[in-house]
Amino acid sequence: MSQTRMEFAYAKLRDKVCGGEFPPGHRLVNRTLGKELGVSTVTVREAIHRLASEGLVEHIPNAGAYVREIDxxxxxxxxxxxxxxxxxxxxxxxxxxxxxxxxxxxxxxxxxxxxxxxxxxxxxxxxxxxxxxxxxxxxxxxxxxxxxxxxxxxxxxxxxxxxxxxxxxxxxxxxxxxxxxxxxxxxxxxxxxxxxxxxxxxxxxxxxxxxxxxxxxxxxxxxxxxxxx
Incomplete structure (x- = not known):
């Protein structure tokens, strides 16, 4: 997998989260995001894992990845x-x-x-x-x-x-x-x-x-x- 494509997907998703386009609780669907960004679902998954490691996204068992709720x-x-x-x-x-x-x-x-x-x-x-x-x-x-x-x-x-x-x-x-x-x-x-x-x-x-x-x-x-x- 190209690191450049993953960095691109990561940067786009990060900006959407930090800019409020993807608010807390928003579900991140690999296939949908892949089509939107023009990258593979594998690339999106890796980008989401990076966001999760930074605390911006949380994985909920049997439910998927969501923008982390804030309190x-x-x-x-x-x-x-x-x-x-x-x-x-x-x-x-x-x-x-x-x-x-x-x-x-x-x-x-x-x-x-x-x-x-x-x-x-x-x-x-x-x-x-x-x-x-x-x-x-x-x-x-x-x-x-x-x-x-x-x-x-x-x-x-x-x-x-x-x-x-x-x-x-x-x-x-x-x-x-x-x-x-x-x-x-x-x-x-x-x-x-x-x-x-x-x-x-x-x-x-x-x-x-x-x-x-x-x-x-x-x-x-x-x-x-x-x-x-």
Whole structure:
């Protein structure tokens, strides 16, 4: 079987799951998906097995493969684990050459520019393309830290968690000014502490950021609308 075809099928199915086209509880039928994607049922089966290994799909005996159902505990457990990993990442990057971390400062500057834009918005909320920009900056910020940590096992764990976070859609469809300002302060403080090689301060702010992310989730559960079990 061509690895290229399997990677193609995997990427397509992953995007459908993470993008919400295949919601939690949706059944994945090999033959139907094979026809839709133009690949064999064997290729689809291998792609589904990969999604299952990442926690996005679950196999139910005598019933088939389904997009994993999401509940409140799933979301909370994921964010708590991610917060622990983020602290480990900080431990790995403090003391790394400053030039490897300069992009963090640039990301923080772009965040600040977005906050200034928010002040001009009638409801002082980020939605649509502006929210997308904000989330992309957040993803880049943490990706830089993981890249600089230079730990293949850590990178794999973070990638898997991020993939599941996308599928769970743990972010509300808007970001209020107060939440944006707090997030910016946390990331700016983390960056400053890392650049100053102050591990204690970097861990302090990363933990605050993790706690705030969990608070955000709990506050916006109704907006996120998980399927629940």
């Amino acid at each position: 409140r505990k799933d979301m909370i457990d994921l964010l708590r684990l991610r917060s622990k990993l983020d602290c480990f990442v900080v431990e790995e990057v403090v003391g790394k050459p400053p030039h490897e971390l300069r992009s963090l400062e640039n990301i923080c500057r772009q965040w600040r520019e977005l906050i200034l834009e928010m002040r001009e918005l009638p409801d002082r909320r980020l939605t649509g393309e502006q929210l997308k920009r904000w989330l992309e900056l957040d993803s880049r910020f943490h990706a830089v830290l993981v890249e600089v940590a230079d730990n293949a096992w850590l990178s794999k764990m973070v990638d898997d968690l991020d993939l599941n976070a996308r599928a769970m859609r743990t972010k509300a469809p808007y970001l209020a000014f107060s939440e944006a300002a707090q997030t910016y302060r946390h990331h700016a403080s983390i960056t400053r502490a890392i650049m100053n090689e102050d591990l204690e301060a970097a861990l302090f702010w990363m933990r605050k950021h993790g706690d705030a992310s969990l608070d955000y989730l709990l506050k916006h559960l109704d907006d996120i609308k998980p399927s629940g079990r």
